Amino acid sequence: MDVEKSLIHSLLRTASRAATMGNMQLYSVVETRTEAGKAALAPLHFNQPMVMGAPVVLTFVADFRRFTRWCDLSNADAGYDNLLSFSNAMTDTLLFCQNFCTLAEEAGLGTCFLGTTIYNPKGIIAALNLPMLTFPVATITVGWPDEDPAQPDRLDIESLIHEETYDDADDEAIRRIYAFKESLEENKKFVEINRKENLAQVFTDCRYTRKDNEAMSKGLLEALHLQGFM
């Protein structure tokens, strides 16, 4: 079932109330609804089925271009082609994005956050025709949900909170923090299927490997250069 454009835009409008660096609103959103548009994005997100399956795909783009162009037109020397400016724009964009997700779920929509957006930024930059001083940082697929899945596990919040300074947990505490996650049947199954000794090895050897991370870090850095942020 379609999701009306006016609803998406109304939610984005409210989401734009999120905190933003100096009220510069350093973000844009590319709204993909056509089959051709989704087909161009899908392989860049490793063909995760929600890209083709959802009525709306939103790519949240860190954007210092619009502001810089205004400065250029105003005889003002815009010095935003650097890493700090990218970080500011990425921050603005993610706060706006999370606000949108909260509002969308409150409106009864379902959302899926695609973490793959920064895995192959050059591909997405090409597919969406993103110019200098813009950079894709998050992708959200949006639709009316047809299921109500159980909430996944989370770590005990107390293990993530540090009083006054960072409390570097001892080995026993680290083991305790992840013990519940290791005990879950679904995770035991992943260990078995992948023939690993334990759950941590499923992460390091199968899901998020050093080799992939290092290759994608290289691509990320190249894309930051390409877009004028380094």
Added chain:
Amino acid sequence: MDVEKSLIHSLLRTASRAATMGNMQLYSVVETRTEAGKAALAPLHFNQPMVMGAPVVLTFVADFRRFTRWCDLSNADAGYDNLLSFSNAMTDTLLFCQNFCTLAEEAGLGTCFLGTTIYNPKGIIAALNLPMLTFPVATITVGWPDEDPAQPDRLDIESLIHEETYDDADDEAIRRIYAFKESLEENKKFVEINRKENLAQVFTDCRYTRKDNEAMSKGLLEALHLQGFM
């Protein structure tokens, strides 16, 4: 008036329902309540008065250390000392942070987002004793509000949304996007006080200058190296 620790932790617990890369929850929060702790942070945030004035200061920290230590204890080769991993952790942290802000305001609290956190990361790293594979990305001051300020202006949402691909606005459209902001009395006053030709120059010459941005970009990159993410 104090904000109870149990309330803050309960809000953080709910906030941790935000999307997270592979359910790794790549973040920590340092909760500063002592005068000494706030006094150490205040100059790093340019002595903005809310640091000393708010009962609670929360520093949201991108954290791949806890997960990496679990991997190390599990005989798993954790390859998370790179830029992609930092970006994943920064993303997780900001989604969690924005969720916290929404929940805090819903509970009647007031929050202020300090964008200065990444301006001097090395100082904050030292003040909070942040170890390798952690990095401060956002700071939120929290308290019971004693005023109800008017909402600041925002750009027309339609000017931030692009259909299918990035629509690089023409010069006239760029001028139109920022015209309302330029027309505001408070902004006209900034132009006058700073003896500038227009509002864009207030941003580029006074608030966010090329010189500062480039110096802080250098510091940011050094801090990423220092913390093991480059």
